[in-house]
Amino acid sequence: MSNTRVREDEILEGMKSHDRRSLAKMLSLCEKAPDMANEILDKLSKKTSHVIGITGSPGVGKSTLISTILDKMNGKKIGIVVVDPSSPFTGGALLGDRVRMQSHATDKNFFIRSFANKGALGGLSPSIYEACDAFEAFGMDDVIIETVGVGQSEVDVANIADTVVVVLSPDNGDEVQMLKAGLMEIADLFVINKSDNPRSQILLSRLRAVTSGNKEVPIYLTNAVTGEGVERLLDDLDDRFFQISSNGILVQKRKKRLLHHAQSIVRREIDHLIQNLEINGRNLKEIRNQLIEELCKKDDQNN
Amino acid sequence: MNDDELNEKYKEWNRKTKEIIKKYPERGEFKTTWGEKTKRLYTPLDVKDYSRIGFPGEYPFTRGVQPTMYRGKLWTMRQYAGFGNALESNKRYKYLLEQGQSGLSVAFDLPTQIGYDSDDPHSLGEIGKVGVAIDSLSDMEILFDGIPLDKVSTSMTINSTASILLAMYMVVGEKQGVSREKLRGTIQNDILKEYIARGTYIYPPRPSMRIITNIFEFCSKEMPLWNTISISGYHIREAGADAVQEVAFTLADGIEYVKAAVEAGLNPNTFGKRLSFFFASHNDFFEEIAKFRAARRMWAKIMKEQFGVTVPSAMRLKFHTQTSGSTLTAQQPDNNITRVTLQALAAVLGGTQSLHTNSRDEALALPTEESVRIALRTQQIIAYESGVSKTVDPLAGSYYVESLTDSIEKRAFDYIDKIEKMGGMVKAIEAGYVQQEISNRAYDYQKAIESKKQIVVGVNKFTSEEEAPKSTLKIGDTAEKEQIKKLRILKKTRDNEKVTNALKRLEESAKSDENIMYPIVDAVKVYATVGEISNVMRKVFGEYKESIML
Amino acid sequence: MIKVMIAKPGLDGHDRGAKVVARALRDAGMEVIYTGIRQTPEQIVQSAVDEDVDILGISILSGAHMKLIPRILDLLKSKGSNMPVFVGGIIPKEDAEKLKALGVAEVYGPGAPTSEIAEQVKRFVEHSST
Numbered sequence: 001m002s003n004t005r006v007r008e009d010e011i012l013e014g015m016k017s018h019d020r021r022s023l024a025k026m027l028s029l030c031e032k033a034p035d036m037a038n039e040i041l042d043k044l045s046k047k048t049s050h051v052i053g054i055t056g057s058p059g060v061g062k063s064t065l066i067s068t069i070l071d072k073m074n075g076k077k078i079g080i081v082v083v084d085p086s087s088p089f090t091g092g093a094l095l096g097d098r099v100r101m102q103s104h105a106t107d108k109n110f111f112i113r114s115f116a117n118k119g120a121l122g123g124l125s126p127s128i129y130e131a132c133d134a135f136e137a138f139g140m141d142d143v144i145i146e147t148v149g150v151g152q153s154e155v156d157v158a159n160i161a162d163t164v165v166v167v168l169s170p171d172n173g174d175e176v177q178m179l180k181a182g183l184m185e186i187a188d189l190f191v192i193n194k195s196d197n198p199r200s201q202i203l204l205s206r207l208r209a210v211t212s213g214n215k216e217v218p219i220y221l222t223n224a225v226t227g228e229g230v231e232r233l234l235d236d237l238d239d240r241f242f243q244i245s246s247n248g249i250l251v252q253k254r255k256k257r258l259l260h261h262a263q264s265i266v267r268r269e270i271d272h273l274i275q276n277l278e279i280n281g282r283n284l285k286e287i288r289n290q291l292i293e294e295l296c297k298k299d300d301q302n303n
Numbered sequence: 304m305n306d307d308e309l310n311e312k313y314k315e316w317n318r319k320t321k322e323i324i325k326k327y328p329e330r331g332e333f334k335t336t337w338g339e340k341t342k343r344l345y346t347p348l349d350v351k352d353y354s355r356i357g358f359p360g361e362y363p364f365t366r367g368v369q370p371t372m373y374r375g376k377l378w379t380m381r382q383y384a385g386f387g388n389a390l391e392s393n394k395r396y397k398y399l400l401e402q403g404q405s406g407l408s409v410a411f412d413l414p415t416q417i418g419y420d421s422d423d424p425h426s427l428g429e430i431g432k433v434g435v436a437i438d439s440l441s442d443m444e445i446l447f448d449g450i451p452l453d454k455v456s457t458s459m460t461i462n463s464t465a466s467i468l469l470a471m472y473m474v475v476g477e478k479q480g481v482s483r484e485k486l487r488g489t490i491q492n493d494i495l496k497e498y499i500a501r502g503t504y505i506y507p508p509r510p511s512m513r514i515i516t517n518i519f520e521f522c523s524k525e526m527p528l529w530n531t532i533s534i535s536g537y538h539i540r541e542a543g544a545d546a547v548q549e550v551a552f553t554l555a556d557g558i559e560y561v562k563a564a565v566e567a568g569l570n571p572n573t574f575g576k577r578l579s580f581f582f583a584s585h586n587d588f589f590e591e592i593a594k595f596r597a598a599r600r601m602w603a604k605i606m607k608e609q610f611g612v613t614v615p616s617a618m619r620l621k622f623h624t625q626t627s628g629s630t631l632t633a634q635q636p637d638n639n640i641t642r643v644t645l646q647a648l649a650a651v652l653g654g655t656q657s658l659h660t661n662s663r664d665e666a667l668a669l670p671t672e673e674s675v676r677i678a679l680r681t682q683q684i685i686a687y688e689s690g691v692s693k694t695v696d697p698l699a700g701s702y703y704v705e706s707l708t709d710s711i712e713k714r715a716f717d718y719i720d721k722i723e724k725m726g727g728m729v730k731a732i733e734a735g736y737v738q739q740e741i742s743n744r745a746y747d748y749q750k751a752i753e754s755k756k757q758i759v760v761g762v763n764k765f766t767s768e769e770e771a772p773k774s775t776l777k778i779g780d781t782a783e784k785e786q787i788k789k790l791r792i793l794k795k796t797r798d799n800e801k802v803t804n805a806l807k808r809l810e811e812s813a814k815s816d817e818n819i820m821y822p823i824v825d826a827v828k829v830y831a832t833v834g835e836i837s838n839v840m841r842k843v844f845g846e847y848k849e850s851i852m853l
Numbered sequence: 854m855i856k857v858m859i860a861k862p863g864l865d866g867h868d869r870g871a872k873v874v875a876r877a878l879r880d881a882g883m884e885v886i887y888t889g890i891r892q893t894p895e896q897i898v899q900s901a902v903d904e905d906v907d908i909l910g911i912s913i914l915s916g917a918h919m920k921l922i923p924r925i926l927d928l929l930k931s932k933g934s935n936m937p938v939f940v941g942g943i944i945p946k947e948d949a950e951k952l953k954a955l956g957v958a959e960v961y962g963p964g965a966p967t968s969e970i971a972e973q974v975k976r977f978v979e980h981s982s983t
Contacts, residue, residue, distance in 0.1 A: 021933065024905040032854075059734065064848065091854065092879035098900070099889040100848050105896040111903055116884045171734070225507055225845050413864035413915055417891075425893070428920025429864050502866010502890050542869050629869070633943075633962045666963050668945045669916065742872055749873045753966050762964045849889050 012040050015137055020111065023138050027113050030130035034268065037130045044137040048250075049079070050241040051132060051257075053161030055147040055154045055183070060169035061193040062146050063100035064224040069144070070104045072230050077109045079135030082146045083125050086116040093117075097146060111135070117148060124148075124156055126268065129261040132160055158186035159260040162253050163240055167191045168207070170199035184210070187217055188240070195221035195229060306348065313346055336587055337545040339710060345702035355600070356705065359695045361615070363603040365596050365708065366696040367654040368619040373692035379657035380682045381458060381623065382675060383408040387782040389445035392435040396450060398672075402679060407450070407488075408458045408659065410434030411468070416503040418464045418837025421786045430783040433669075434460070438790045439832045443471040444478065453481040457488035458533070458623070458657075463505040465492040466518055466820055467836050470827040473526065489530035489579055489623075492518060495556040496535050498732045498847070500542035500741065505837060508729045510844035514819065515560065516567040521820035522577065523569060532560060533581045533623065536598075540583035541629045543745020546594045547711055551718035552728075552737055553580065554601055558719070559728040561610055571610045575617025584646040584653075585627045591646070592698055593707035595622070595653025601712055624650035625659040631666040635761035639663040644681050651685055652698055658682055735850040793830060801829040806839050813843040855978050858906040860888040860897040862925065865915035870941055870963070874910065877967030878974065894921055898928040906936065907978045908958075913942040918952070926956055937977040941965065 011029065014022020030037040054062050066080060082097040093116035104110050115125035124147060125131065135143045147157050158164050166187040171194065190207060192200050200221060211217045218236065222229035244250040277284050304312070320343065333341040342349075357363055360370030369375060382404060384395050396407050411434040414426035420438050421430050430436050437443055447457075452475065461468045469490050476486050494511040497504040504511065515532070522531045536544075536553030544552065557578065564574050582598065584591050602620035606612040626646035631639045640663050647660050660678040662670030670678075686692055698704045722731045731737050751757035758764045805826040812822045819840075826836055859875045861868060868890055875887045886904055888897060901909045909929075911922060922940060929936065940952060941961040949960035958977045961970060 021902060024903050028905045067848070086884075087879065090880055090882040092882045093884045094875060094879050095884060095886045098886055098904075100850075102888055102892060102896055102900070103848075105900045105903075106893075112900075114884075114886055114904060171730075417864055419864075425864065425891075427924075428917030429915055432916035433865070497866070500866075502868065503864075541867075543873075629963075632964055634964060666943065668943060742876075745869050746873055746876050749877070749967060752964075753968055759964070763966075 008036060008040060012043060015040070015044055015134075018139060023111060023134065024113075026134045026138075027131055030127040030134055031115070031125070034127050034130050034265075037127070037134070038265075041130065041133045041137055046133065046136040047139045047141075048245075048254075049136045049140045050142045050237070051145065051160060051162045052142060052237065053145045053147065053157035053164045054167060055157050055164065056149055056167030056169075058149045059171075060149070060167045061224055062149065062167050063097040065167055065191065065193055065222065065230075066144055066146060067101045067104065068222070068224045068227050068230050069234065070101065070107070070110055071227055072234055073109070075109065076141045077139065078111070079138065079140040079143045080110065080112045080146070081115060081125075081128065081131055081135075081143070082112065083115045083117050083128070083148050085148050085150075086118045088119055091118070111138075111140070124160070126264065128160060129257070129264055155182040155186055160257050162244065162250060163188045163237060165189055165191055165237075167193055168203060169193050170197040170203045189233075189236070190217060190219045191233065192219065192221050193224055195223045196225070309346065309348060313344075313348060316344075335546075335590060335707070335710075336585075337547045337714065339714075345706050347702060349702050349706040350700075350709075355709070356699055362607065362618060363600040364619055365600045366699050368599065368621055368656070370695075372654060372695040373651070373686075374695065377686050377692060378651065378655050379406045379456075380404055380679060380686075381406045381408045381657045381659055382679055383410050383460065383625070383659050384675070386410070386412075386434060386669060387431040387436075388786055389435055389437065389442040391782070393446055393448055393450070396446075399675075399679075400450070400455070402676065403683070404679065406456045406458060406657065409446070409460065411459070411461055412436045413503065415468075415833055416461060416464060418467075418505050418833055418841070420832050420834030421783070421790050423834055428783075430786050436782070436786045437468065437471070437833060438786070439793055439830045440471050440474060440827050441789075441793055441830060443468075443475050447472075447475050447479075451481075452476045452479055453485050455487075458491075459488065460491050462491050462494050462497050462501075462503055463511065464833055464837060465490045466514055466823050467827060467833050469518065469522075469529075470820065470824040473824065474828055483526050484528065486526055487528045489533050490518075491535060491581070492532045493535045493556065493560075493581075495559060495728055495732065496538055496553070498849075499539055499552065499556075499737050500544075501535075501538040502849075504847050506840065506844040507847045508732060510840075511847075512559075512563050512729065514840075516563045517818045517820050519564050519569060519574065519577075520567055520818055523574065529577070530579045531577050533579045534560065535581040537581050537583045537625055539741065540585065541627065542741050543748060544741045545744055546585070546587070546590050547714045548718065548740060548744065549583065550594055550598045550601065550711060551715035551722075552741075553582070554598065554605065554715065555719050555722045555728045555731075557602065558605060558609070558723075561606075562727070565610065571606065571612050572614040572617050575606055575610075575612055575614070576619075578621075579656075580620055580622035582622055582624050582650075582655075583627045584624050584650040584655075586630050586642065586646065588645055588649050589701075589704055590707055590711075591649040592653045593704050594711055595624075595650070595655065596696075596704070596708045597711040597715065598622070599654070600708070601715060621656045623657040623659070624653075624655040626650070626661045628661055628665055631661060631663070632759060632762050633666040635767065636663050636667060638761050639666070640677060640681065643678060644685070647681055648685055648689070648691065651691055652696075654696060733850070738850065790832070794832075797830040802826070802831045802835070805829050805831055806835060809836065810839050810843060813840055855883040855908070855975065856886070856904065856906045857883050857908050857910060857974060858886045858888065858897075858901045858904060859910045859912065860892055860901070861890045861912050862892050862894055862897055862921040863913050863915040863917045864891055865913065866890050867914045868912070870914070871910075871912035874912070874941060874967055874970060878910075878971055881968075881971035881975075883971075883974070894924040894928055897925055898932060898934075901929070901936065902932050902934055907982070908974055909936055909938045910974075911938065911940045911942075913940070913944075916943075918942065918944055919948055922952055922957065923955055935981065937981045939970075939974065939977065941970075 011022050011025050056062055084093055084095045086093040095114035098114050101112055117125050164186045192203055220233045356365045359367035412431050413429045415437045419425045421436055473483050519531050522529045534557045536549040539552050540549040599620045603618040606618040612618055626643045630642055643660050650658050660681050662674035662678045664670050664674045725731045755763050809822040809826055812819050857878055859871050861871050875885045879885045937958045939959045940957050944960050
């Protein structure tokens, strides 16, 4: 135990001195021992980074868009969190989104970290809040979170992000119809990736038709290969952050994030309690197995 | 016996056999490599329509692309070689030609294939490793020194930098006094399979397709005897695809190229003659033979029906075969000679136009000269001793082989339809579909080996403790240092003003919709390097980022 | 939970082995990061350290292993990392021995069973964390 205490101190000091390796260890702590991570994070001052959630169905080019964004970033410090799903059967995961950003792996200003969602409710990593705090404590200007892109993760990113970017691809023809109700509501801006595709204009007009009447959501056309349209997107993202910082929206967002962070801690505690629960000397797993067995028996008798 | 009688007889035989099986069960289930059930017995009932088979040299070419096949001319024995620097490779080529090899096959090192000069940081450790290092025309002059380019046909395994290497070959030929229209050979030039399986891409698919069509166009005017593309299933297969996928994805690539050529204004009736293919030959003997026959029939149908080709010779699928590298084992490496023999035999019975036989030690390192010789002798034994070359397509009419041929054709066309529905091969690659299908099959195969459903002799059965042989070929570091030194001297001594101007012209051409082959030829002539030329195009076209499908 | 990175240095595009191993390790319950092909030693090492993986697997078939793998090992050391490293590919025996002497945990040739690789990876990680 004393051993980990030393490591914690080292991480704390390293985080203060912006040591990259300490951030790497800090993020591991967020995953493996979130309580300990929160303890350290409480002792660190945090920068208010612009937390940008990037969401959209798999294959729309989220990672490629992020890579293009990084191409255009000059001197800004960016933390990138990419979340991939864990297998519900083995717990294993293939964290593959990083590949498209590998050309930025050695850039001193960028720090890319892959997370498995570990089957978390909402599809984001259970330690996403801690990870986000860690990047802020490290002094990142922006923190970009890329979601898995399926199910709840698309919507839940709004619980943590200051700005939600919904990425659409003209290749997915029925994208607009498929836009889930929740997704429409959380989008702060839309990006149509692959602007060189002739269908992107069709998608654009359809999207305009759907969004008009609701809140005004700006739509951007980008080309991840040539980088076209990305600079305008970045400028507007910065403008937006400045705006929400001054008009009180950011404060609301941060309150919401804190609330969800607290909820996630409570949920973790409850999970922990359930896992360790014993009824008549038997733990949850044993009880579950017995239940399954009895249900199967009943099935057999019925047949 | 008519079909009804036969059917009755067959049923009766099955009944009796099933009784016997109750007492003496069979060894297990039998399936094709793509998972179809293999019957106990094939009969004429499995091959109803003999008209599908046809005659050799005639549509649909199931039985071969020429009427006399190996009775007229044996296949070309072509061993892929090249390593270290141009001088060493030149010696190896001369040796192979003396040994009775009939054509050259040039292997380039990876920096040359990916458009990096030898002094580029990306080239660290790679120079001269898997092939010869070519930085500029000066290396190419040494590579073919003393080899009369009007006498040999040369096959070059080069794709994203094919335009540059082809230009160099042409210029070397002209310096030897051989005019461009007399040069014979093939460039691989098949970029689509690089995204799918082989990995030596540079630019994104669309500009790459433009370069390829520029090459097609250039050759149709300037180098009419040159085969402008070798549409390759080999690497797709080696990446883990099964026989059906190999045929399907290769022909789907072919369709994409023909579409591009037609769009560029080329006539498929003439252009079709300049296409060639490249397949792997794997372990399952009859499947492989059937695969080659099916591919030939399918391509003829595609050219005729989809592209409206009327000239029969433009419907012919001519192909090179290489025995499968991935089936070679590091354990008990001499067993590989037997594997190679069976695979080579399948390729010959499948009607290949040229053949490379792998060397026994390729799972360990680059092959030694002795191993390369055994591999070549294997082909010669098949050609001159086995007697299989005495008649055309000897396995036609085999109920099993014909049934497999039909089955591969049907399944491969299903895949091709699916890809067409996705919008063609470029789209299917961009979506990662093809990569995913192959990756799934590769993983299934690995699991089959580990569960011993698939036996690999010497690996998961009949293993023995033995020392791996030490005498493998090593490429020293001196080649690397010398190559870099040579390049540096070249960059100092050439006329750099001319180089700058040529590269500027190339950049303008790349940005426009001109044929970029002409400015590439000009750049090559003034000794601009592979890296310099590629970098100009990188600037204009961008670089491809792979989509990972696991 | 073991976190492993499978990296492909050098210019060769033969990623069948790397992908099969990545999948097998995932199915053995590990979190696997695959870098894709053509990675420089610098990219690989920085990624492995940033991701704080427990172990690094390197796949190479181009023949450049004796240049690239020692460089990766040196870079890891210079970043203060002692994560175990294993290698797969066509590596002649004498080179494999040299690499092991430099600190590579194991060298796997073609045909190495993935189940064995997964078992050994677990052991290397346990061993390195004690």
